[in-house]
Structures are given as C-alpha cells and as structure tokens.
Amino acid sequence: MTTDPRAGPVLETRGITKTFGSVVANSDVSIRLERGEIVALLGENGAGKSTLMNVLFGLYRPSSGEILVRGEPVRFDSPRDAIKLGLGMVHQHFMLVPTLTVTQNIILGDEPSVLGHIRYRRARARVAELSARYGLEVDPDEKVENLPVGLQQRVEILKALYRDAAVLILDEPTAVLTPREVDELFATLRRLAEGGTSIIIITHKLEEVRSLSHRVYVLRKGKLSGERATLGTTASELARLMVGRDVVLSVDRPEPAPAPEPIFRMEAVSALGPRGLEALRGASLAVGPGEILGIAGVEGNGQRELCETITGLAKATAGTVRLGSDDVTGWSVARRMDAGIGYVPPDRRASGLVVQFSVEENLALGRSDRAPYSRARVLDRAATRASATGLMERYDIRASGPDARASTLSGGNQQKVILAREFSRNPKFLLVSQPTRGLDVGAIEYVYRRILELKESGVAVLLVSMELDEIFALSDRIAVLHGGRVVFESRADATNPAEVGEYMIRGAAAGPAARSEA
C-alpha cells in the first residue's frame, strides 16, 4: 500500500443516510478510502451496498450526510459529476454496446471530437496505451459481443481509466467470472492499487474480501456493522458481522450409499443452441437416488441446453433421456413434470416466477388444472389459499401474505417460493440450476439445507452451477461440461477445485496436465 499520509483520504463519506419513503436504505454510513487502497464493502443482499454506491456515483442524492473528494465536500447531481471528479464505476451488469468495438465502447459518451468528427485514431491509440500500461490486454478493434465475459469486464475498467478515474468502484465483479478470470482480475486490481488507484469492491463473498482487500467495511440492514483490517479478522467474524449470528457455510455430507440403479439417465444427448449450432454434444449422465451430481462449467458451455432437454423445453437432436424405466425423450414439459421431474430454473424472475402473480398463484403455476388448485377446471380459491399458507409456513417464505405479489418479495423469498413449489410436488428427480445466484449468505445456507434434505429423502438431484464452491459444497459426484461435452467426471472427494477449474477452462485438453499438477 502506498498511502501518502499527507494526502488524506481520496474519498470519504460522512453520515450518509438515504431513505426511500419510509424505507431506510442507508443510515449514518461513514467510510473513507485512502490513495492506493483496496477496500471491500461486504454485506448481504439488501444490506444497502448498492444504494451506497449509487449515492457515491451520483445516481441518488443522499437524504443527509456528505461526500468528500480529496477533502472537499462535493455534490453529485448525476454520474457525470462523479466521473468528472475521478470516480469510475464497473457495474455488475456491464453497460456495453455489444455491436460496437472496444474503442468505440470506451469513448462512448466522451468522444474526442473536432466539430462533430470523432478523432477515432487518437482514441484508439490512447486505449492501446492504457491497456499496455495497466496490463489490461484487449484488442481495441474487436467487437464487444465477440469477447468473453472476463474481457468485457476489462473493457469496463478501461472505460473508467480512460476517464482518468482515481477511484474505481466494482459492483460484484466476480459474479460472472471463471476462477481463472477472477485470479486475473485480482492481479489487475492489485497492480492498479500499487499504481495509486483506489478501489472499492462490493461483494458478498467472504473469500474475495480476504484475498484482495486491505480493509473491509461490513454493512448490515443499511448500517455499518463493522470495519476491520483484513489481516486482523477471520471469515467467521466477517460472516457474523454480515448476518448478525453464527453461520455454517460448509455442510456435513454423510457418506454416499453404494450407487443403486440410477433414477435419471441421459445417454449421448445432443441439442442445438440459440444460433442453431450444436451446443450439447453427446452428453451422458446418470444420477441415482439420494445422490447429488454437480455439473460444473463456465457459463455458455451447454448448461442451458442441458437443462432444456432434460425438462422438455427444447428437443434433443440425438440421444435419450430416461426417468426410471421410462424413455421420456419425446415427452412434453407437462408430462415430464407429472412423471416426477422437478426443475428450479437458473433465473428466478425470467423463468421461475410470474412476478406479477401473487405468491399463491405462483405456487399453483403448472398445476392449476387439478386439486387443490381447481375443481372441474374452476379455480378453488379457498383451497389454493390454504395450501399456499401451509407452504409459506413450511418453507419460511416471508411475505405480507399469500396474496402478496411475487415481485415485492426479496430474492431469497422468491427462490423459496420456487423451492416450495417444486419440492412439494414430490419429484423423483430434481434439476437445480444456479439455485443461489444473487442470494445472501443466510438464504444460500437455507437453499443448501433444503436441497440436502430432499436428497436425504431419496430424490436424485442434478445441480448445475457456475460457482465451484457450490458444486463442492453439495455434490457427491462432479462432472464438468465444456463445449457441450462432459469432459470430466469424478467422485467429489476424489478431486479438488483446482483440477475441476482446469477442466472448466481447457476442457478435455486439461486431462494430463491437471492430473500432474494436482
């Protein structure tokens, strides 16, 4: 750390409070950021991290309190003001135009122009120079849509640096990255900090805080619940500050029973992806009762097609899908559901719920044609409500009532609605995709526990996740999907994250190399 004691903090907030109507999103939050320092802002979803960042970036005006940049009180009316004073933000969802080139994206909104003519060549040179100086290698002429996610993020960082950002704010930067990309990102950030850039990283992942930051602020329910020097704290202390109680993050898994006949089996299944190219290429998997098979892989390697061919949303171009003794390959989604295939889709709001519907309507979704939800095709409101009330209690769904709109629920409670719906239908086989994406520690723990309970009761579970930690926390066996193929399969206790990560990135080519390293 190259803190210059005379310079004082680069960025400071004093008693920031932000209310939305009667909701207090931030209450009396004071943080400071020194030159060249990496500070982590840790907190559960809904703890007020994003609000604070939006205040810092001029998207919201604080209800009270002040922001100081290099000791001077400032007022941001818009992100433009924040950028002018040297703040750069890398959003969780990239703000890039896919059809433009890297350079065009970087200069967008700040084009160097003479009488309306963009001095493109000069901009390009500057981008190349910046990317060389900070070791952020990326082709300035490549179209953003052709870049992998990790490189798109670099473009976002370059965009901030191009605007002379002295402070870089990153919102959940690792959510979309592979383990290797995370390592590269962290190396970059350390290098930037050594060069004098100050960095705030917003996250809810404890291990990232520990490997990257110098200092950490923990937010809980809109208030600062603690400030620690990273070296002087422990993961369990941070977790306690975040959640307000002790949490168990590793789950004790009982020994898997010897594998009997698999409940679910797919053999040499292929399927086409969105562009008509083969995205799933002859994948074969089998899951036995009371077993969790974890599918690791970088996003976009056939996970979506895998899920869709299993549930019947998309047709397999080859191969068979079996449930028990039935060949369900040609069956409709509804018929497969009735036969006992449960599905927790990867995106709650897009495919899991009808967010305009109430909780009880969402619980009835897909079964509205039968008891208890209807009688002779006429909805039975009383029975629906009674059933929903019971499920809300059993699955600890917190909402103002069964008639609350799903859109008003927190992410964790929305996910609980989906779990309640799928689990209560007594599946024989459950497909779970990205079950904890965007959830906080408390909710993640809950989801894990429920999935393990279901497995204990003899259900076969196929878990698809981009999070290696999650795969290792839950799975009895692990398989890696790469380029639409199953390139690796192992018992969970016979492999390790490094080996799996290697297969995720390099596919089957990782074979010998990974073995020798591991």
Added chain:
Amino acid sequence: MRPDRARAIIMTSAAAMAAIGSTLYLASYFAGGLLALAALAIFGFLRRSELGAEGFAAASRSMLKAAAVPAIGIASALAIGAAVMLATGYDPVASYAALFYGGLVRNWHISVLNATPLIFTGLAISFGFKGGLFNIGAEGQYFVGVMAATWLGLKLNLPAPLGVPLVFVVGMLAGAAANLIPAALKVKTGAHEVVTTMMMAYAIRTLSPMFIRANGGDPASSAHPYATAQIGERLWLPLFKDVLPASNYRLHVGVLVAVAAAFAVRFVLDRTDLGFKIRAVGHNPIAARTQGISTARITFATLLISGALASMAGVTQVLGLDHRMFQNLNAGYGWNGISIALLARNDPIAIVFAALLWGVLDAGGQYMARTASTPNAIIEIVKSVILFLLLAEVVYSSSGAAIKRFLAGRKAARAASEGGRS
C-alpha cells in the same frame, strides 16, 4: 348455518334487484336506477358487516380513489373541450347542456345502442391483452360476425329460441376462424399478430361489397344501394319495448347479452384454469412454458376466443338493429374497441362503463350538433383527451413505481438539503 342462509338469500335478492334495476335503467326507465342503487346499498351493508367499520371505510376509500382517476380525467377533458369551444366561438354551457341532455336523457337509447358493439369489441381486445396478444384486427372479426349473421338470417327459417342462439354460435365460430391463420402463423413462425390480424381485417373488409352484392344488394336500385336484403323477422332480437312500452322502438336486448358476456369474460379470466393460464402466458410466457403450460395452445385459444367475442358485436348489430348488412365501413367498432379496452384497463366490467361513456358522448354529440349547432368534432377532441389523460396515468402507474420513488427521493433530498442550510 342460519345466518349464512339468510345472508345468501339477501345476496341473491339484492343481485336480482341490481339486475332488474339496471335493465330498467338501460331501457330508459330511469327510476330503475333507484332499485339498482338500493341493491348497491344492501351489498355495502353486507360488506360492512363482513369487514367491520374500519375495514369497510378503507375499502371504500380505495374504491373512491380508483374512481377518482377516470372522473378527474373526464372532467379535465370536458374542461379542455370547453376551452376549445370558447376559443372557437361556441357556447360551452349550452353545448354541454345539449350534450348531456341528449346523451343521457333524450337519446339515451342511442347511447346504449352505440355502446353495445363496443362492449363486445372492447372485451375481445382486452381478452387478447390479458394473454399478451394485441388482436388489432377486431374490426375484421366484427365484419365476419356481420356477414355470418346476415347470411344465416337470409337462409335460415327457424323460430327465435332456436335460431338466435344458432346464429350466435355460428357467428362466434366464424369470428374465431377469422383468427385461425394469424394464430397458426404466430405459433408456427412467430409472425406478429398485430400485422397478421390487421391484414386479415383489411382482407375481410374488402370482401364485404362482394358479399352485399351476392346477397341482395344492388347499387343500381334506390331501395338498397349498399345493403343486403333484410333478414327474416323471426331472428330479430327482442326489443325492450315488447315488455316495457315506454322504451324506444329500436332498443333491443343485445346490450344485456353484452353485459352477460362481460361477466362471462371476467369469470373465465379470474376463476378458471384456462384464464389462469392465459394470464400466466400474458405476463411471462417463459415461466409459463417452464411450468409445463403449452404457450402455443394458450395463444391459439386466446386469439380464437378474442375473435369470437369481436364477431359477437357484428351478430348483435345485425340481429338487433340493422337486420341486414350495410356497407358501413366507417363505424369502426373494432378500432374503437381498442380505446375501450385501454380506457377500462382490461377490466371486463369497466369495459361496459367505458363503452357506455363512448356511447353517451357519440349520441350526445350528435344531439348537440343538431340543437346547439356546435360541431361534433369537439366531442372527438374530448374523447381523445380522455384517452390521452387516462393512458398517461396508466403509463405512470404501471412503469411509474420507479419514477415515483425517484421523485419522492428527490423531494426528501431537497427537503433535507434545505433543512441543513437554514
């Protein structure tokens, strides 16, 4: 058990009172309104005993609030209309007096006759909206209903109790069939229903002169230049006048069919498995499909039912009022149904009231033009402004939660910064 039964009896009789009262009112027996109001009071009393004084007060407040928005919209539109009249040299007081006297009292029957087809087409379009589909071609399905009713009316010689329902069923099937091609294209190729149903509407409208000529229309004759021959009298819809002598001689019972259709649509959408699936697909087709709902089948059903509802407008018009097909391509009941659906925010019962409002403005506008010689165009302005104001509110309230929060936030921030300064 006893109080429950007493309650049920009271509810049933109040419902009967409401039905009889509003029917009488529609048939220009305005005193019937008192009966309907009495029924409303009984409902209110029962509701109050159910919710308790406080809950009832809260419920009525929220109802008043909901009613306030359209009321304010209509009042503002009338005020703007008045300003236009002042600016162009017409007397707003005399004009509006004529408008309301004409629309609500003197020519009330015309208002009701105007509203009847609009209720059907409004229902048709809002039914599509509920399923996420914009059946913009209701105009075409209206003409399909007209043609089906006219053709059957000319061929069929059956007593009314058999014939009338048969014509309705065939007309509805024909209206549904008119949407078969758009529905198939939507499901198979994803072709947008706005384009396909509109194309169908133009194609069908083009057919109508040929149909008229083939069925007794003769441009050379002065008797029926642009109309078919008259359908058999046995198939005509009954008139209110048959039982209520003071009612107008043209006022037929089609409006009751339309109101019944509104209640039926509400039942289907809110209370049946099919309606539930239609709403699920309308809100989020991906989630619906993931839960095993066949979006293709639901899309098909939605478009076909929407077409059937629109064609009912045409059937009613022929059996009840025109008794033949006119080459009247300017009525635009299908197009106006879009306004009605938007105005009523797809609520089937609100559609009845929105259609009546449009009917009153049209009938009253004509009366105003005749008696106060204020041009009818003023009414078109008022209608547009009503739509504009109420739609702006729709935009505000549906996508506007974020805007509201933003404004509230800004206000709070300003208050805080001003408070800090002083």
